[in-house]
Amino acid sequence: MKIKRHLAPVAGALLLVTGAASVALLGGGSATAAGNPSSAFGLELTIADNTAIDKLPSVVSTNGTEVTDELIDTDTLNPLLSGGVVQVKAKNGNASANVTGLGVGDGLLSQLPPDVKSQLDNVCKTIVDALGPLTDPINQQVVGPLLTQLNGVLKTISDATDGSPLNLSLLGALDLGNLTSLQLNGLCDVLAGRTKIVNAGTVIAECTGDTGKTTIADLKALGLPVNIPVTEPNAKVEIPGVVTITANEQIANADGTFTVNALHLNLLGQIDLTIASATCGEVTTDRESPSEAPSPTPVESHVPVTG
Structure with missing residues (x-):
């Protein structure tokens, strides 16, 4: 749809004041962003190398302003997941993802006769x-x-x-x-369906610039408490053949952004689940918007008067 703009004529578009004419030249255009934005997502799941959940919920701060999203109850996403509240947030140079009350493995054997x-x-x-x-x-x-x-x-x-x-x-x-x-x-x-492979009470990934941290509380595997250190990157705990848990994955990406994955689970060698991921980047504007342009400087000239 074409938008018509109506301009009121003022003395033939030239305003004369006490024999002087003021002419203002205005530059315009919308702001555009350059760089790599910050982003965050709550859950990413692949089963036998096939994508089952593609980064949900997710946010990308394309212009640097803060964006948020949330997901309540993961039951509808995949039978392997239950419960859970997911909150994600990103802005210029800062991002976070918070997952609480998530169960993993509920529907593992739901397809059996x-x-x-x-x-x-x-x-x-x-x-x-x-x-x-x-x-x-x-x-x-x-x-x-x-x-x-x-x-x-x-x-x-x-x-x-x-x-x-x-x-x-x-x-x-x-x-x-x-x-x-x-x-x-x-x-x-x-x-037997009486417990979950993994229970995650609180999982948080946060990054600022090129640094990040992970917070994990009330984590259990096969119903047993899991105490995994998160002060250093890529800490691992394994129950042989059943589940490998990696905490505080930190990745310096080739595009200059920085990623923190709070938890990465591998179940039975073929189920990969990332829980809480934050990526920090920076964007800049390479063109000013009209509202940000400097005030025009009047150019004064004398207009001869005849008659």
Whole structure:
């Protein structure tokens, strides 16, 4: 749509005041931004190298002013996620992402046939009961035969999910003997749907310029507390074959921006989840807007009077 601008004529567009004419030349144009903007997002999920959640919610401060967004309850995004409140914010040289109350792994086995779920529940209950009097590491003489039985059920799960979007074949390849009794107990609770692979109470990524920090509180894996240091970049905690947790990932990007990923989870070797990411950049305006242009300087000239 074309916008028509109406200009009122004033003495033929030339204003004469006491024999002097004032002429103002005005430059105009909208401001444009140059540089790399700051940005932030809450969640990014890939399953078997396929994008399941593409940086939601996300904000980009293209002109340097503050922009915010939020997401309440992640249940609708993907069956693997539950709960959660996500808040993201970015402005020139500053960004943050805050995720609270997020559960990961709820829908891991939602696609299994009922008879497989029943087998899994039964063998896990037997293992959990047997683990009661044991201490670390797992007593293979007592639990060994039960682990063989559990491995059989996990291989059945592998076959049942073959060709599905989430192929759980790695469950069948787990070396359960590498798990502590508490970890095995927690894994069984996850497989039976009684707990989540990871619970994240509070996860915050923040950056200012080329520095950043991560805050993590109330983090659990397989129902067990996880104390992961965040004072140094790229701290890792692993439960063999089940989950690898990397905290406070810090990346100096090739374009000059700086990124902090508060948490990066890898589940079963094929599920990647980034929780809370902030990227800091700077933009500048390379052209002034009309409102910012300097006041015009009158140019005085004498106009001859005849008659």
